[in-house]
Amino acid sequence: xxxxxxxxxxxLAQKSFRLGQFTLSSGVKxxxxxxxxxxxxDARGSQLTGQVxxxxxxxxxxxxxxxxxxxxxxxxxxxxxxxTSGALNGFLVRKxxxxxxTGRRIEGFAEKGAKVVIVDDVCTTGASxxxxxxxxxEFGFDVIGVMCLVERExxxxxxxxxxxxxxxxxxxxxxxxxxxxxxxxxxDETAPVAFAVAAVCEICGRPAVTNVxxxxxxxxxxx
Numbered sequence: 001x002x003x004x005x006x007x008x009x010x011x012l013a014q015k016s017f018r019l020g021q022f023t024l025s026s027g028v029k030x031x032x033x034x035x036x037x038x039x040x041x042d043a044r045g046s047q048l049t050g051q052v053x054x055x056x057x058x059x060x061x062x063x064x065x066x067x068x069x070x071x072x073x074x075x076x077x078x079x080x081x082x083x084t085s086g087a088l089n090g091f092l093v094r095k096x097x098x099x100x101x102t103g104r105r106i107e108g109f110a111e112k113g114a115k116v117v118i119v120d121d122v123c124t125t126g127a128s129x130x131x132x133x134x135x136x137x138e139f140g141f142d143v144i145g146v147m148c149l150v151e152r153e154x155x156x157x158x159x160x161x162x163x164x165x166x167x168x169x170x171x172x173x174x175x176x177x178x179x180x181x182x183x184x185x186x187x188d189e190t191a192p193v194a195f196a197v198a199a200v201c202e203i204c205g206r207p208a209v210t211n212v213x214x215x216x217x218x219x220x221x222x223x
Contacts, residue, residue: 004055008039008048009174012150013182015039026125026155031217032207034150034176036121040076049077050084052173053147057081057117060171062145065114066091068106070132073121077149081119091116093132105135112140118165123148123172126160133164146170150179154207180209 002010015038022033039045057064067081068074068091075092082090089109097105104110116136120129129148136143146165151158151172161170208217 004048004051005173008045008052009178009182010186011039011042011045011048012036012174012179013186015042015045016150017179017183019183024124026127028124028155032176032180034122034152034179036073036149037076040080040121040149046076046080047084049149050080053077053081053119053149054084054088056147056171056173057145060145060169062117063115064117064144065089065111066109066141067117067119068092068108068132068136069119070095070128070135073128074119074132077119077121093135095131106139110139114141115144116141117145117147118143119146120148122150122152123157123161124152125155126157126164129161130164133161143168148172150174150176152176177207177209180207184209 012034016035018033018035019031020033022030024030024033040049053067057067066089068078070093078090078092082088091106091108091110094105094107118129118132118136120132123129129146133143133146143165145168146161147170148161149172151174153175158170158172
């Protein structure tokens with residue numbers, strides 16, 4: 001029987017991962033795209049997301065009062081974890097303060113001094129995660145942990161988030177290379193026997209999908 005983590009990886013590879021030519025929100029070109037919301041907003045995917053994030057929070061020994069993140073990538077994760085836990089509160093961070101009503105940037109749980117975990121769906125440069133960290137601290141939350149569903153292993157994202165999160169720890173549920181490998185396996189494409197995490201293609205420098213017998217990206221591995 002598959003664990004919740006294994007099943008979530010399968011769903012991400014099936015529903016969220018695409019090979020091709022894409023321009024990311026950072027402006028960077030990439031030969032793959034991960035749209036986590038097609039998984040985190042899926043009925044079963046939402047259940048698994050809640051279970052896996054909650055398991056990791058408990059494994060780290062964190063005892064937050066709430067979890068939250070920048071809209072809208074974090075939205076389904078926040079809801080899934082709060083519902084699964086039956087105890088954690090949730091909050092969402094607007095990209096800018098409202099220009100009407102209360103003018104708040106933090107929506108939902110809003111108790112100053114509360115211990116919180118920041119969540120995000122995909123970390124590339126880390127910009128959206130960092131915005132959420134800064135907004136949470138500016139409001140008065142105590143950020144005790146930071147998590148993302150998929151880390152793209154490029155564009156200095158981990159270093160950027162780790163610096164902003166200190167002294168809190170930054171945790172990734174999956175690396176993009178794991179999702180890519182599972183996607184290739186599901187589609188009966190050549191899957192490597194061994195794989196070096198964060199390796200890059202020795203021809204073009206894009207993320208590698210195989211290191212047997214050479215480190216190559218998807219395009220060059222199939223050429």
